[in-house]
Amino acid sequence: MLDTLGNLSLHKSNDAKLFPVALIAFIDLIGSEVSDDIVECVLSQLCRWLKRTRCPMSEKAQNLFKDRLSSPKTSSNVRLALLKCLDQAYRSGVRIAKTFTPLLVSIARSAKTEAPASPKVCEAQAAACLWLQMNSTPDKTPDSLWEVLEGIKVDRKEAVENAESLPIWLRHRFLLAASEDVQSYLVHVIYLLLSNHPSELSDDQKSCFYRTLLLLWLYTDSKSVLVDIRCCLTFHTMKDPCGRSQALLASLTQLVDDGEKARSAPASIASNDL
Structure with a gap:
């Protein structure tokens, strides 16, 4: 039925x-x-x-x-x-009614003490993605942006150099445990931050985002997540005025494109290329 x-x-x-x-x-x-x-x-x-x-x-x-x-x-x-x-x-x-906003904020902030592979962390990521979509515009940064997105906020350079110091939504264990939908939510959050709020992002924050997109490209089995990653990188490559950043993003975009081709190729051809 x-x-x-x-x-x-x-x-x-x-x-x-x-x-x-x-x-x-x-x-x-x-x-x-x-x-x-x-x-x-x-x-x-x-x-x-x-x-x-x-x-x-x-x-x-x-x-x-x-x-x-x-x-x-x-x-x-x-x-x-x-x-x-x-x-x-x-x-x-x-x-979606604005009355959902406080509830989404509560869910997004409810997994602070959870292990990275906990389902509550996935719930928090999904809620944060919807909250950001409902409140983010290029002209205005949402109130309490980093309180809601604490799970993705990089505060210190040591977090870039030490994987265990990364915020919970960017850690390996979370990326590995996340479903296709949750991986897509994470890419969309990164896309919205890069496109709508670049002035809120430090160089360390952007570096962590690029690293996360590359890890997702390596980890995911989802073609739709690969498409999301490519769209995110392509858009930001065109928008970012920094030549060094453009070169890095162009390289990552090429990696994603190559990965899509390799995954769609027949097994015999893919194995011969290794």
Whole structure:
């Protein structure tokens, strides 16, 4: 039934008529279902709709999302699925209520003492990404920027030289444990900071970002994350006026391009190149 409901998103009929009906069904299931696995499946199918519609999410739907995100009984997997839906909705042009802002800040700051591989760190990264999208513009730096993005803030040069001193979202163990979605959120946060708030970034901060993008290129199995990395590097290469930075970014961009070609090549060809 859930697959059928999700497949309706592919129908070429009027979204304005179909989506509200589908959304009611999804929200009823999310509100009444006790199985985390089924709730995750419901949210996954809802994401399929949100990728192709700009129809508004009802106040009831957004309130339910806030309640589930606020509840200590909600599992980490369901929290991440809820945040993924909200992120997809926002990127598709759906208006997310500003009342989510304090909740996103709270989630983003809730994993300070967690281990890098903890699911709570992934939740914090996902919430921070959505918060930054909702509040970042080229003309204005959001209030409390580095309080919310503490997990990515580099304060001292020694953090660049010592991997264990890096902020938690930039550590190897976090990058290795992160899912494809969370890796994509991290790249998007870096992209927004480089494009909208370059004056807020020290040289050490930028160096850590470049290093992180390169490590993600090495670690990820996701083609979509590779595309995100390439877009981030390409955009910043064109925008950054520093020749040395451009040379570094151009080299990293070439590495990402070469990596995509190698991964898409037949196994026999790729092995002959090694």
